[in-house]
Each structure stands twice: as C-alpha cells, then as structure tokens.
Amino acid sequence: MKSGLEDFIYKKIKSDYISPSFLKGRKNMPVAKKIQTSMEKSSWIRKMFEEGIARKAKFGAENVFDFSLGNPNLEPPISFKKTLIDLVHDPNPALHAYMPNAGLAATRKAVAEHLSKQNRNPSSPEDIVMTVGAGGALNVVLKTLLNPGDEVVIPSPYFVEYNFYLDNHQGVPKVVKTKTDFSLDLPALESAITDRTKAVLINSPNNPTGKVYGKQDLQALGELLGVYSRKLGQPVYLISDEPYRKIVYDGISVPSVFDAYQESFVVTSFSKDLSLPGERIGYAAVNPEMTDKGMIVGGMVLCNRVLGYVNAPAFMQRAVAHLVDESVDISLYQGKRDMLCNGLADCGYTFEKPGGAFYLFPETPIEDDVAFVQALQEENILTVPGSGFYGPGHMRIAYCVDDRTIEKAMPGFERVMKKYK
Numbered sequence: 323m324k325s326g327l328e329d330f331i332y333k334k335i336k337s338d339y340i341s342p343s344f345l346k347g348r349k350n351m352p353v354a355k356k357i358q359t360s361m362e363k364s365s366w367i368r369k370m371f372e373e374g375i376a377r378k379a380k381f382g383a384e385n386v387f388d389f390s391l392g393n394p395n396l397e398p399p400i401s402f403k404k405t406l407i408d409l410v411h412d413p414n415p416a417l418h419a420y421m422p423n424a425g426l427a428a429t430r431k432a433v434a435e436h437l438s439k440q441n442r443n444p445s446s447p448e449d450i451v452m453t454v455g456a457g458g459a460l461n462v463v464l465k466t467l468l469n470p471g472d473e474v475v476i477p478s479p480y481f482v483e484y485n486f487y488l489d490n491h492q493g494v495p496k497v498v499k500t501k502t503d504f505s506l507d508l509p510a511l512e513s514a515i516t517d518r519t520k521a522v523l524i525n526s527p528n529n530p531t532g533k534v535y536g537k538q539d540l541q542a543l544g545e546l547l548g549v550y551s552r553k554l555g556q557p558v559y560l561i562s563d564e565p566y567r568k569i570v571y572d573g574i575s576v577p578s579v580f581d582a583y584q585e586s587f588v589v590t591s592f593s594k595d596l597s598l599p600g601e602r603i604g605y606a607a608v609n610p611e612m613t614d615k616g617m618i619v620g621g622m623v624l625c626n627r628v629l630g631y632v633n634a635p636a637f638m639q640r641a642v643a644h645l646v647d648e649s650v651d652i653s654l655y656q657g658k659r660d661m662l663c664n665g666l667a668d669c670g671y672t673f674e675k676p677g678g679a680f681y682l683f684p685e686t687p688i689e690d691d692v693a694f695v696q697a698l699q700e701e702n703i704l705t706v707p708g709s710g711f712y713g714p715g716h717m718r719i720a721y722c723v724d725d726r727t728i729e730k731a732m733p734g735f736e737r738v739m740k741k742y743k
C-alpha cells in the first residue's frame with residue numbers, strides 16, 4: 323500500500339521525529355501492527371501539536387502563533403444558534419430517535435434543493451445520504467465502491483487522511499503530482515489509470531493548497547474518465563471532496579463535477595462553511611444521472627449503518643436543514659488571506675495565491691521543509707511541513723486564525739526567511 327514517495331516521506335519524518343515513548347522497546351504490541359505503524363507515522367503531527375502546547379505554556383498562548391490546524395476560528399452564523407433554540411422548543415415526539423439510515427427526509431430534501439441550484443440536473447432526496455462529516459461521507463462512498471486492491475488516483479498534495487480512509491476499505495492510493503500551480507496534470511493522471519482503477523478522488527478548493535480547479539479542467543477530466551470507463555467496461559468514478567466549496571474568493575465559484583461527469587459523487591460537510599467541525603454533520607450525494615444509481619445509493623445507506631455511524635446526528639440534521647444555503651462571512655477569510663499573502667510576499671516568500679479554503683502552501687526556501695518548519699517553531703510560529711501532504715519543499719499555513727495572529731507572526735516569518743535566503 324505504501325508508494326515510493328510515501329516510504330521516502332515516512333523515513334524522512336521518522337528520522338526527524340522519534341516514535342512516541344510508549345511504543346519504544348515493546349515487542350508484543352496490544353494494538354494491530356498496521357495501527358502501530360499508523361501511530362508512528364502520525365507521531366510527528368502529534369509531536370508538533372505537543373510542541374505547540376508546551377510553547378503556549380512557556381511563552382503564553384498570545385505569544386505563540388498557531389497556524390497548524392484547519393479548525394475554523396469564526397463562530398457559526400447567528401442563524402445557527404437561533405435555529406438550535408427553535409429546535410429545542412419543538413414539541414414533536416421522537417426527535418432523537420433512530421431514523422432511516424440515509425437521514426431525515428426533510429434534511430435530504432433541503433440538501434437536494436440546494437444542489438439543484440448549482441448543477442444542471444436537479445437532485446432528489448433519494449440522491450443524498452446524510453453522514454458524519456465529510457470524513458464519514460468519504461468512508462461511506464469508498465466502502466460502497468472498493469473491492470480489495472482497487473486503486474484510487476489522488477492528485478497531490480492532498481489531505482492525507484485519505485490514505486487511512488482508503489486503507490479502511492482495502493483501497494490503494496495512486497498519487498499523481500499536480501502542476502506547479504497545483505492545477506490538475508491530466509496526462510499524469512491518465513498514466514496512473516490501470517485496469518484496477520476504481521475512482522479518482524479530487525478536492526477543490528484544496529487542502530493544503532487552496533487551489534480551485536477550473537471548469538475546463540473538470541470537463542477534460544470527465545472526458546478522460548469517460549474514455550477509460552468505456553475501455554475498462556465499468557465506470558471509473560469521480561469523487562469530489564468539497565467541504566470548502568463556499569469558501570472562495572474574488573468572486574470565483576467552484577465548477578460543478580456533476581455537470582462535468584456522469585459517474586460522480588460529491589462528499590462534503592458543514593464543518594468549514596458553518597464552522598461546525600465538532601458537530602460531525604455532512605453528506606454524500608450521487609450524480610442524479612449516475613448509472614446504477616439505485617444500487618449505489620442502497621450500498622451507501624448500508625455502509626453508513628455498518629460502519630457504525632447508523633445515521634448522521636439527528637439534532638444537527640434538523641439544524642442544517644434550515645441552513646443549507648448559509649455560511650460564515652467568507653469576506654473575513656478573504657481578508658486574512660490577503661493580509662497573510664501581502665505580508666509573506668513582502669518577506670520574500672513565494673506561493674500560489676489561493677482561490678479558496680483557508681490554507682496557504684508557500685515554498686520553503688530550503689528543500690528540507692521539516693527543518694524550515696522547525697526554524698519557524700523557534701519563533702513560536704507553528705505550521706505543517708508540506709511533506710505531510712505529499713508536497714515536499716512547501717509548508718501549510720492554516721489562516722483560519724484571528725487577524726492579530728497573522729499580524730504578530732509576520733516579523734518571525736521575516737527573520738526566518740532572512741536566515742535562509
């Protein structure tokens with residue numbers, strides 16, 4: 323399951339960050355070998371997280387500039403709280419009971435109406451499965467589609483939880499680099515397709531790059547997958563992970579994958595655009611025109627159940643039914659993006675200006691992105707090495723933080739850049 327690149331990154335990170343102490347010197351592990359390896363692989367992220375906590379304790383939280391997590395800093399819109407208050411006073415019985423595994427009919431209807439506004443063909447409630455966040459939606463779709471050893475092509479850099487999700491369902495990631503501006507490299511994608519390819523998994527706006535894929539690129543990808551579906555005699559599915567769809571800047575919009583390709587899924591959540599990541603609410607939607615749609619949705623409903631989710635949280639389903647078209651004030655994130663991009667450009671950093679999400683993925687001035695991120699830590703600036711996203715030579719800055727953090731971190735960003743340039 324490990325690609326050459328993954329192996330390289332793993333070894334590099336392992337040499338820089340030791341295994342957690344509780345794993346050291348143990349022969350008989352209580353946890354499965356695979357989980358042990360995953361824990362070791364994740365240890366550098368934990369190490370950075372712990373480093374952040376230690377620094378906050380030592381220097382005071384206000385003097386540590388934490389850009390490491392994609393945890394939205396904006397509060398949910400006021401309409402969310404108003405909706406919750408109304409729901410609490412709803413006198414109807416059985417509001418907290420089990421329900422059909424696909425979710426509440428009213429919520430699926432609201433989601434379908436929302437989707438119908440952004441795609442050529444209208445969606446119906448039967449095309450929607452409410453899920454435990456976008457992570458839950460991805461697991462539901464992957465479990466529904468994958469036979470052991472099936473391959474999923476993923477453009478890099480990418481959200482590496484995908485590797486774990488694929489492994490959950492015995493899928494194999496085939497990682498393909500994007501172009502230097504992080505747009506899709508279609509010839510590279512094409513060369514990664516084999517007779518074991520079951521799906522291509524894209525994420526736009528992208529974590530960690532902020533890239534929004536253009537309409538023409540999606541159209542061309544759809545055509546390519548159509549060709550290979552005919553060649554292979556079965557669909558190569560397109561799974562589009564879109565939790566940042568509403569977080570876009572400068573008036574751009576995210577093109578529809580449903581319009582670009584028939585055999586497509588959208589997986590998403592309200593985690594980022596309504597600032598509800600802890601509430602674990604999202605959905606998976608199939609293209610209303612998908613071949614064998616009934617069987618596939620049936621599989622997804624079963625998978626939602628047997629993965630142990632059973633159904634998405636009832637209270638949140640009832641809440642988001644009223645909020646499908648809403649979001650936090652996106653102009654606030656655009657302001658943060660601009661402040662960060664202007665500041666870093668003045669310090670000599672180079673980057674692709676993000677069109678969406680709340681991440682910037684600048685180049686590190688030295689090849690060793692882990693070393694550069696460590697140097698920033700010395701300035702109490704916490705970022706994540708690009709290697710962790712299959713994007714070596716870069717770092718991810720999550721700017722879903724207050725403006726003051728961006729402003730106060732800038733002299734430190736400048737000092738570290740001066741040291742290396």
Ligand SMILES: Cc1ncc(COP(=O)(O)O)c(C=O)c1O
Binds near residue numbers: 454456525563592603
């Ligand atoms: C690209 C991407 N996909 C999926 C998720 C998971 O989202 P959720 O918290 O809704 O499960 C995240 C969370 O950061 C993400 O960045």
